Amino acid sequence: MPTKNQQVLLAARPVGAPTETDFRLVETELRDPGDGEVLVRNTYLSLDPYMRGRMSEAKSYAKPTELGAVMIGGTVGEVVVSNHPKLPVGAAVVGTLGWQRYAVTDGKGLMKVDTSRISASAYLGAVGMPGVTAWYGLTEIGCPKAGETLVVAAASGAVGAVVGQLAKIHGCRVIGIAGGAEKCAYVTSELGFDACLDHRDPTLEQQLRAATPDGIDIYFENVGGAILDMVLKRLNPFARIPLCGLVSQYNATGAPLPVKYFGALLTSRATLRGFIVSEHMDKWPAALAELGDHFAGGRIKMRESITDGLAHAPAAFIGMLEGKNFGKTLVKLT
Amino acid sequence: MPTKNQQVLLAARPVGAPTETDFRLVETELRDPGDGEVLVRNTYLSLDPYMRGRMSEAKSYAKPTELGAVMIGGTVGEVVVSNHPKLPVGAAVVGTLGWQRYAVTDGKGLMKVDTSRISASAYLGAVGMPGVTAWYGLTEIGCPKAGETLVVAAASGAVGAVVGQLAKIHGCRVIGIAGGAEKCAYVTSELGFDACLDHRDPTLEQQLRAATPDGIDIYFENVGGAILDMVLKRLNPFARIPLCGLVSQYNATGAPLPVKYFGALLTSRATLRGFIVSEHMDKWPAALAELGDHFAGGRIKMRESITDGLAHAPAAFIGMLEGKNFGKTLVKLT
Numbered sequence: 001m002p003t004k005n006q007q008v009l010l011a012a013r014p015v016g017a018p019t020e021t022d023f024r025l026v027e028t029e030l031r032d033p034g035d036g037e038v039l040v041r042n043t044y045l046s047l048d049p050y051m052r053g054r055m056s057e058a059k060s061y062a063k064p065t066e067l068g069a070v071m072i073g074g075t076v077g078e079v080v081v082s083n084h085p086k087l088p089v090g091a092a093v094v095g096t097l098g099w100q101r102y103a104v105t106d107g108k109g110l111m112k113v114d115t116s117r118i119s120a121s122a123y124l125g126a127v128g129m130p131g132v133t134a135w136y137g138l139t140e141i142g143c144p145k146a147g148e149t150l151v152v153a154a155a156s157g158a159v160g161a162v163v164g165q166l167a168k169i170h171g172c173r174v175i176g177i178a179g180g181a182e183k184c185a186y187v188t189s190e191l192g193f194d195a196c197l198d199h200r201d202p203t204l205e206q207q208l209r210a211a212t213p214d215g216i217d218i219y220f221e222n223v224g225g226a227i228l229d230m231v232l233k234r235l236n237p238f239a240r241i242p243l244c245g246l247v248s249q250y251n252a253t254g255a256p257l258p259v260k261y262f263g264a265l266l267t268s269r270a271t272l273r274g275f276i277v278s279e280h281m282d283k284w285p286a287a288l289a290e291l292g293d294h295f296a297g298g299r300i301k302m303r304e305s306i307t308d309g310l311a312h313a314p315a316a317f318i319g320m321l322e323g324k325n326f327g328k329t330l331v332k333l334t
Numbered sequence: 335m336p337t338k339n340q341q342v343l344l345a346a347r348p349v350g351a352p353t354e355t356d357f358r359l360v361e362t363e364l365r366d367p368g369d370g371e372v373l374v375r376n377t378y379l380s381l382d383p384y385m386r387g388r389m390s391e392a393k394s395y396a397k398p399t400e401l402g403a404v405m406i407g408g409t410v411g412e413v414v415v416s417n418h419p420k421l422p423v424g425a426a427v428v429g430t431l432g433w434q435r436y437a438v439t440d441g442k443g444l445m446k447v448d449t450s451r452i453s454a455s456a457y458l459g460a461v462g463m464p465g466v467t468a469w470y471g472l473t474e475i476g477c478p479k480a481g482e483t484l485v486v487a488a489a490s491g492a493v494g495a496v497v498g499q500l501a502k503i504h505g506c507r508v509i510g511i512a513g514g515a516e517k518c519a520y521v522t523s524e525l526g527f528d529a530c531l532d533h534r535d536p537t538l539e540q541q542l543r544a545a546t547p548d549g550i551d552i553y554f555e556n557v558g559g560a561i562l563d564m565v566l567k568r569l570n571p572f573a574r575i576p577l578c579g580l581v582s583q584y585n586a587t588g589a590p591l592p593v594k595y596f597g598a599l600l601t602s603r604a605t606l607r608g609f610i611v612s613e614h615m616d617k618w619p620a621a622l623a624e625l626g627d628h629f630a631g632g633r634i635k636m637r638e639s640i641t642d643g644l645a646h647a648p649a650a651f652i653g654m655l656e657g658k659n660f661g662k663t664l665v666k667l668t
Contacts, residue, residue, distance in 0.1 A: 059601065061571070061600075061603060224597070228596075243599055246597050258593060259592060259593045259596040262593040263580050265577055265606065267393065267394045269395060269607075269608040269610055269613070271607045271608075272606045273606070274601070279603070
């Protein structure tokens with residue numbers, strides 16, 4: 001049994017973009033699992049934009065991570081010691097065990113998964129929290145109908161990729177927005193979106209107009225900022241806006257970027273709803289079943305950006321917030 | 335039978351605040367009602383902020399009024415000549431007959447009303463379109479629960495007054511915002527709101543904080559601008575925002591006033607929905623029945639600002655957009 005653990009702690013609260021000194025890599029002793037507990041060796045750690053929020057003290061939907069505590073994070077791993085009747089040694093488990101190589105836990109919040117049909121890392125992406133986030137926002141708030149036009153930014157990212165592919169399955173016209181020609185090419189050729197626009201292109205607004213000749217019925221919002229205003233001007237009557245994230249604002253210091261065309265929500269009689277997928281656990285089983293089928297059947301694909309070793313997790317996280325990742329951002333821990 | 339009509343036409347599209355020269359008072363010939371038609375003498379014309387939108391060509395939820403056409407407007411009146419089996423002479427009728435003293439119509443869109451229990455003018459206010467607007471936004475989008483805190487601006491206006499009084503009936507804590515001490519005193523002492531804040535007071539934001547110690551669960555949005563940002567910072571989880579109007583923006587020229595704290599909609603997992611009450615006609619009968627009972631029973635009150643004579647309607651309308659009215663704005667036509 002391993003006796004040493006490696007963890008990444010929150011060392012300081014970032015001002016603006018996080019830096020590596022906001023994190024601290026430590027080696028700690030592993031205790032033996034007690035009655036009803038298991039020792040899990042994490043094989044992949046998921047890096048996701050929401051973690052930036054937990055590093056801050058600003059009022060949000062969840063309590064901030066305390067200074068000196070292990071960074072929060074989704075993990076997939078394997079049970080290596082078990083005193084738990086339902087989690088035998090060798091079981092593959094998904095959970096939120098944080099930025100660490102091992103964890104001793106009573107198993108609450110762990111879910112056994114089948115890695116024969118679906119790769120372990122996919123349970124952190126298309127068939128995990130990002131996939132369910134896409135599924136919930138699209139189906140429960142977006143209410144897609146065949147023939148409607150959907151726009152999603154961060155289209156090559158873990159959430160955006162699933163949003164667009166699911167919307168295609170629903171029969172929507174799907175326009176992605178992503179950073180750079182390479183990502184855009186991937187989004188159309190690999191993920192099958194109808195078009196993908198480069199947000200760095202100064203003619204983005206004209207391109208968006210051209211790509212949405214019938215207006216926009218659903219805008220899956222995960223970035224905020226200038227793109228939101230461009231979309232607001234093109235909303236169709238009774239448009240729906242699942243509000244999932246505002247990653248362009250997460251590193252902002254000072255005043256947030258204002259939204260200019262808020263009035264379009266009235267003239268379009270739009271519905272906008274903010275949501276946090278962890279507050280809708282009742283929907284997860286159905287969502288995961290559907291996502292798993294689509295993923296296993298090749299109808300939903302997901303590229304992965306894998307960084308090796310926990311020590312490099314902070315740099316990978318910082319890069320992801322700058323859009324340097326490509327697809328689902330993961331850290332391989334073994 | 336009268337042979338002359340008086341009408342107010344849209345003479346020019348205003349830039350910014352409308353002026354009297356944007357309207358033209360004309361005298362026209364009245365034609366005889368044909369088969370199935372009635373001649374209605376309008377007794378009251380309703381003046382409402384939405385009319386400002388119809389004067390412009392900007393994209394909105396409804397087509398603009400054409401230049402030279404009669405201004406749109408809700409009316410209550412009396413049938414004076416009838417060739418219609420269901421609308422006898424003497425019937426009191428509510429409709430959208432526009433800024434004119436008489437109208438010949440086939441009766442479509444007219445509703446017979448009982449003016450013995452409820453005054454005719456109330457069918458343009460608490461028991462009419464403004465009342466149903468308040469009812470729809472509050473009950474269908476706001477979903478009020480006893481003990482929750484609701485904020486509504488333009489609190490002494492036709493919509494705001496009903497929103498707050500209905501919310502009190504639902505058991506909410508109700509905070510109004512209005513322009514000036516006199517309106518605020520009326521809102522608390524006559525309408526029974528828990529508090530009313532003067533939007534001209536430079537300490538409005540501190541006052542709002544003090545008046546909403548438990549945060550804000552429902553914000554009935556009918557003004558937009560700076561108040562929205564103040565409210566966004568105080569939203570409770572799962573807050574609801576019926577988006578009914580943005581009257582502070584209707585006369586704006588150039589760029590709209592930006593919204594700074596849009597991100598609060600995400601962190602609060604808020605639901606915001608724009609709506610136009612005329613798109614929900616199926617709800618009107620139930621709403622009017624409820625509003626009529628409350629009004630007749632004295633549980634919902636409404637002050638009226640009545641201007642005499644169609645010739646003065648433009649000035650009254652211009653003043654209303656500047657907040658110079660007090661309660662429901664009406665023009666008496668006879």
